[in-house]
Amino acid sequence: MPADRVIRKRDAIIIPSSQKYLRAVDDYLERKLRRAGLDRSLVADLAISVSEAVNNAIQHGNKGDPSKKVTVRCALENRRVTIEIEDQGAGFDPAALPNPLEEANLLKEVGRGIFIVKKLVDELSFTPAVGGAGMVVRLVKFLSAAGGK
Amino acid sequence: MKISSREQNGAVILEPKGSLMGGDETEALHGQVRDLVTNNKKKVVINLAKVDWVNSAGLGALLSCLATARRNSGELKLANLTEKIQSLITITRLSTIFDTYDSVEQAVASFK
Numbered sequence: 029m030p031a032d033r034v035i036r037k038r039d040a041i042i043i044p045s046s047q048k049y050l051r052a053v054d055d056y057l058e059r060k061l062r063r064a065g066l067d068r069s070l071v072a073d074l075a076i077s078v079s080e081a082v083n084n085a086i087q088h089g090n091k092g093d094p095s096k097k098v099t100v101r102c103a104l105e106n107r108r109v110t111i112e113i114e115d116q117g118a119g120f121d122p123a124a125l126p127n128p129l130e131e132a133n134l135l136k137e138v139g140r141g142i143f144i145v146k147k148l149v150d151e152l153s154f155t156p157a158v159g160g161a162g163m164v165v166r167l168v169k170f171l172s173a174a175g176g177k
Numbered sequence: 178m179k180i181s182s183r184e185q186n187g188a189v190i191l192e193p194k195g196s197l198m199g200g201d202e203t204e205a206l207h208g209q210v211r212d213l214v215t216n217n218k219k220k221v222v223i224n225l226a227k228v229d230w231v232n233s234a235g236l237g238a239l240l241s242c243l244a245t246a247r248r249n250s251g252e253l254k255l256a257n258l259t260e261k262i263q264s265l266i267t268i269t270r271l272s273t274i275f276d277t278y279d280s281v282e283q284a285v286a287s288f289k
Contacts, residue, residue, distance in 0.1 A: 047200050054198070072230055072261055079198050079232045129270050135244070137237035140269050144233050147268050 032094070040101040043082075045090040045115075053082055053100050057111075064104050066171070073148040074109060074169055080141035081113040081165045089115030089163055107171040112164050119163040122154050178202040180209060188220035188285045189213050194227040199234025210242040214251035221246060222284040226257035231265060243275065252276075254284040 035042040041056040043049035090096035096116040151168035178195035246253040278284035
């Protein structure tokens with residue numbers, strides 16, 4: 029796969045490690061979720077969460093190495109949306125992230141991404157990627173009977 | 178993201194449209210604030226009425242705008258936050274940092 033190529037599959041998009049591809053991920057996700065009938069607020073929560081996780085994968089997972097890829101997979105089933113963001117980096121310890129609500133961190137321009145994801149989705153997990161280096165961040169959002177669609 | 182600007186009662190109103198999600202476009206907003214406060218336009222309002230999505234990079238950019246304004250003896254106010262943005266600013270405790278107003282008129286009137 030050339031370093032600058034985006035690969036689009038039925039249930040996934042694969043991008044090089046650069047923020048300039050965030051819009052491609054955003055377009056993929058919004059099209060898929062809108063087509064499934066999710067309301068705008070829910071799509072916004074998921075799009076923001078995925079942007080945070082992909083940014084994290086690019087910067088902290090793959091360390092900005094454009095030869096490494098970020099894969100975003102999205103599945104809708106049983107009234108839940110599951111989105112996985114997989115990098116090819118050495119991983120990081122989410123428990124070691126500083127608390128952005130602490131007074132000393134309030135004015136910092138970075139460091140809120142994972143905190144925001146935790147607030148916007150129903151489940152968030154970090155697991156090593158199967159069969160190689162990397163980490164998988166899994167986001168789950170449950171669709172309510174009334175408001176999910 | 179497009180950013181328009183206008184003046185009202187001595188304040189400059191910046192009106193970004195689209196998403197504040199990081200990257201060059203978000204940096205452009207910070208650049209505009211920097212240009213204003215270093216060119217003696219010290220009262221700046223960012224009207225967020227047409228900004229639908231903000232992520233942590235967007236919040237970081239707004240903090241950069243605030244820091245740059247303060248460093249240059251300027252003031253920065255936020256107006257017309259959507260429910261989604263207000264929610265993010267509240268859960269991140271940035272509501273204790275930013276001056277936010279329900280309308281541009283209220284924000285402009287708040288400048289001394």
